[in-house]
Amino acid sequence: MAKLADIGLIGLAVMGENLVMNMESKGFTVAVFNRTTSKVTNFVEGRAKGKNIIGCYSIEELAHNLAKPRKVMMMVKAGEAVDNMIEQLLKVLEPGDIIIDGGNSHFPDTARRTAYVESKGLYYIGTGVSGGEEGALKGPSMMPGGSPAAWPYVKPIFQSICAKVEDGSPCCDWVGENGAGHFVKMVHNGIEYGDMQLICEAYQLMRDLLGMSDDEMHEVFAAWNKTELDSYLIEITRDILAYKDTDGQPIVEKILDTAGQKGTGKWTGIAALDEGVPLTLIGEAVFARCLSAMKVERVEAATEYARTIPAFTGDKTEMVEAIRQALYASKIISYAQGYTLMRTAAKTYGWNLNYGGIALMWRGGCIIRSVFLGKIKEAYDKNPELSNLLLDPYFKETMEKLIPAWRKVASSAVSYGVPAPAMTAALSYFDGYTTDRLPANLLQAQRDYFGAHTYERLDSPRGQFFHTNWTGHGGNTAASTYNA
Numbered sequence: 001m002a003k004l005a006d007i008g009l010i011g012l013a014v015m016g017e018n019l020v021m022n023m024e025s026k027g028f029t030v031a032v033f034n035r036t037t038s039k040v041t042n043f044v045e046g047r048a049k050g051k052n053i054i055g056c057y058s059i060e061e062l063a064h065n066l067a068k069p070r071k072v073m074m075m076v077k078a079g080e081a082v083d084n085m086i087e088q089l090l091k092v093l094e095p096g097d098i099i100i101d102g103g104n105s106h107f108p109d110t111a112r113r114t115a116y117v118e119s120k121g122l123y124y125i126g127t128g129v130s131g132g133e134e135g136a137l138k139g140p141s142m143m144p145g146g147s148p149a150a151w152p153y154v155k156p157i158f159q160s161i162c163a164k165v166e167d168g169s170p171c172c173d174w175v176g177e178n179g180a181g182h183f184v185k186m187v188h189n190g191i192e193y194g195d196m197q198l199i200c201e202a203y204q205l206m207r208d209l210l211g212m213s214d215d216e217m218h219e220v221f222a223a224w225n226k227t228e229l230d231s232y233l234i235e236i237t238r239d240i241l242a243y244k245d246t247d248g249q250p251i252v253e254k255i256l257d258t259a260g261q262k263g264t265g266k267w268t269g270i271a272a273l274d275e276g277v278p279l280t281l282i283g284e285a286v287f288a289r290c291l292s293a294m295k296v297e298r299v300e301a302a303t304e305y306a307r308t309i310p311a312f313t314g315d316k317t318e319m320v321e322a323i324r325q326a327l328y329a330s331k332i333i334s335y336a337q338g339y340t341l342m343r344t345a346a347k348t349y350g351w352n353l354n355y356g357g358i359a360l361m362w363r364g365g366c367i368i369r370s371v372f373l374g375k376i377k378e379a380y381d382k383n384p385e386l387s388n389l390l391l392d393p394y395f396k397e398t399m400e401k402l403i404p405a406w407r408k409v410a411s412s413a414v415s416y417g418v419p420a421p422a423m424t425a426a427l428s429y430f431d432g433y434t435t436d437r438l439p440a441n442l443l444q445a446q447r448d449y450f451g452a453h454t455y456e457r458l459d460s461p462r463g464q465f466f467h468t469n470w471t472g473h474g475g476n477t478a479a480s481t482y483n484a
Contacts, residue, residue, distance in 0.1 A: 004067040005031035005054050007157055009075060010085060012039045015129065016075035017047070018136035019102070019161070024051050026160040031056050031065040063092040069123075069153055070097040078105045086113060095121030098150045102129045106267055107179035107186060111349075114146045114178045123150035128185020130366035131163065139163035141366030142172035143188070143358075145181025145351075163365025171364045176351035183271075183345060184358055187338045190268030190282040192367050193261075194334035195233050197285035197422040202327045203237070205409065208309055209418050210316050214250035218242040224324055229331075231370030259289040268341070275344045280429045281334045284421040309416050319412070325405035330426035332399065335376060336389040337429070343387070356380035390433065399430070452478045 005028075009020050012034040020030050020043075029052040034040050037057050044055035056062040063070060070093055074085050082101055089099055099117055101110065101124075110126030117124035124146045131140035142162045144151065151174045162172035175181045206212045206220065221238035225231070245251040265286040272279030291298075312319070339355060346353045359377040362368055379392035389395050410427050413420035432438060444455040445468075454465040467478035 002054075003029055003052075005029045005065050006067060006071070007031075007154075008033065008056075008062045008066050008070070008072040010034070010059075010062070010072065011075035012043050013075065014133050015102070015136045017043060018133055019073075019075065019129070019140075020053060021047065021051075022137050022139070022161045023157065024048075024053055026157075028052070028157060028160070029054065031062050033057070033059065033062045059088050059092050063089075068097070070094075071100065071154055071157075072098070073100040073102050075102050078103045078109075082109070082113070086117065090117070090120055090122070093122060096123070098123045098125060098147075098153060100125045100127060100144075100154065101182075102127050104128070104185065104189070104264055105182050106263075107183040107271075109179075110146065110182045111179035118147055123147035125150050125154060126179060126182045127158070128181055128188065130185065130188055130362075130368075132367065135163065135365050135367075139171070139365050141188075141361050141364065141369070143175050143181045143184045143361055144172070145175040145184070146178060148174070148177060163369075165360065165363045169360060171361045171366070173354070173357050173361060175358070176346075176353055177349075179349070180346075180351045180353065183349075183351075184342065184353070184361075186264050186267050186271065187342055188362060188366060188368060189264035190279070190341075191334055191338045192233075193265035193268075193285040193289075194282045194338075194422060195231075195331060195368055197288050198281075198327055198330050198334070198426075199233060199237055200288075201413075201420040201423050202323050203241075205323055205413060205418055205420065206320065209312055209412065209416050210319060211312070212316075214241045214252065220320055220324075224327075227324070228328055228372055229324065229370070231372065232367060233370075256295070257292055258295045259292045261286070261289050265289070268338075271345065272337075272341050275341060275348060277337070277341045277344050278429060278432075279337045279341055280425045281330065281337055281422050284425040288421050307417055309418065312416075319409075322405035322408050325402045326409035326423055329399060329402035329406040329430075330423045331372065332389065332395060332402075333426035333429055334422075335372075336395075339376075339389060340387075355384065355386075388433070390430070403430075448478075454478045 007023065007028060008031040009016055010033050012032060020032055023030050031054040032040060032043065033056040040055045040057060044053060054065050056065060072089055074082060076082060076085055082103065082105060086099060099122060105126055114124040125144050126146050128143035129140050139162055142158050144158060158172045159170040162170050164170055175184050203217060206217050218238055218241035221234055221241060225234045225238055240252050243251050245254060265282065269279060269283045269286055342353055356377045359373045363373045375394055376389065379389060379394060380386055386392055390399065406427055410424045413424065447453040448455050448467055449470045452467055454467045456462060456464065457466055467476065469476055
C-alpha cells in the first residue's frame with residue numbers, strides 16, 4: 001500500500017503551493033487538493049513532480065490518503081469559503097481528526113469555528129501564517145490557536161517548516177485557545193501597517209523636505225539596516241529605492257500613490273475600539289491608506305490649496321539621523337500599543353498569552369521581523385506582567401535618548417507641511433501616556449453638564465460618583481455610569 005500523507009492541504013494558490021513544497025522538503029508527505037482540479041494536475045506534473053506529494057481530485061480522495069488522526073490545512077479565501085470547506089470536510093473526516101485554517105481569518109470567526117468543529121468531535125486550529133511567498137517556502141512565522149488537544153499532532157510539522165532564529169528556536173509556538181492565534185496574527189498585521197506607514201513618512205520627509213534622490217535614500221536605508229532598525233521592511237525599502245525601470249529611472253516614482261488593504265489593519269483598529277485601547281498609530285496608518293485612495297480628490301485639493309514646501313536650510317545629515325531616531329521611537333510606540341491590545345484582549349477572552357514567546361515568533365520569517373523584537377522578548381522575559389513596553393528599563397532609557405530628535409522631526413513635518421500622521425500620532429500618544437493629568441476632568445464636567453453622566457473626584461475614593469446641578473434647574477437625578 002502506498003504511504004499515507006502526514007498532512008493534507010487544500011488551496012494551491014501562491015501561499016498554499018509554497019507551504020506544500022516547504023513541508024515536503026522537511027521530510028513530510030503531503031496530499032493536496034484544489035477546487036479547480038487542473039491546478040492539482042499542473043502542480044503534481046510540474047513543480048511537485050517526483051516529490052512526496054499526492055495529488056487528489058476530490059475531498060474524499062484527500063481524506064482517504066491521510067494518516068490518522070487526519071490533519072487537513074485549508075489555504076483558502078477568508079470568510080464564507082472557509083465555512084463551506086469545513087462543512088465538506090466534516091462529511092469525510094471523523095472524530096479526532098484536525099482541521100486547520102492557515103488563512104487570514106477574523107478571530108471571532110475562528111472562535112466560532114473552533115466551538116462548532118469541537119461539537120462534532122473533531123479539533124480545529126486557526127493559525128496565522130506570515131512571511132509572504134518567500135516565507136511560506138523557506139520558513140514562515142506561524143501563530144496557531146484553537147483546540148489545545150490538537151497542538152501535539154501538528155507541532156512537529158509546524159515547528160519543522162517555520163523560520164528559526166539564531167539559536168535555532170522556532171518562530172512558532174502555541175498561542176492560545178479558540179481565536180487567539182488569528183488575533184495575534186491580526187495584531188501582527190496591524191503593526192505591519194504601522195511600520196510600513198512610518199517608513200513611508202520617513203521617505204517622504206527625505207524626498208520632499210530634504211530633496212534627496214532615490215539613490216541617496218537607498219544609501220540611507222542601507223545604513224539604517226545596520227542599526228537598531230535592522231529589519232525585513234527596512235531591507236526591502238533599501239532594495240526598492242535602488243530598483244530601476246527600463247529607462248534607468250527609479251520604478252518606485254512611477255507607481256501610483258494609492259494604497260490597497262485587505263482588512264486586517266481595519267480589524268485591529270476595530271478590536272482596539274472594542275477593548276478601549278488607544279491604538280492611535282496603527283489607526284492613523286489605516287486611515288493614511290484610505291486617504292491615499294482619494295487620489296482624484298487630493299489632486300483637486302492640491303490645486304485649491306497650492307503650497308510650496310520651503311527649502312530646508314538646516315544640516316541635512318543631522319536631519320536624516322533625526323528622522324532615523326524618530327522612526328525608531330515611533331516604531332517602539334507601535335509595538336507598545338499592539339502589545340497593550342493583546343494584553344487587554346487576553347483578559348477579555350481568557351487567553352494565556354506568552355508575550356515574550358510572541359516576540360520570538362515574530363523575530364524571523366514574518367513581515368515585521370526585526371532585531372528590535374529581541375529586546376521585546378527580553379523585556380517580557382524579565383517581567384511577564386509588564387503593562388506597557390514604555391515602562392521597561394531598556395525602552396525607557398532608549399526613548400529618553402530619542403525624544404529630542406523625534407520632536408524635531410514632528411515639528412519640522414508640521415511647520416513645513418509634510419504629512420506625517422503616524423509619527424505625530426505616536427508622539428501625541430507618548431505625551432498623553434506620560435502626562436499625569438490630562439484635560440479629561442473638563443470633558444467629564446461637560447458630560448455631566450449636558451447629560452448628568454457623573455464624575456469622580458480627586459478628593460474622594462475611586463468608584464464614588466458625583467453629579468453637579470450646573471444650571472440650578474437641572475435637578476439632582478444622575479444617569480447610570482457605564483463604559484460602552
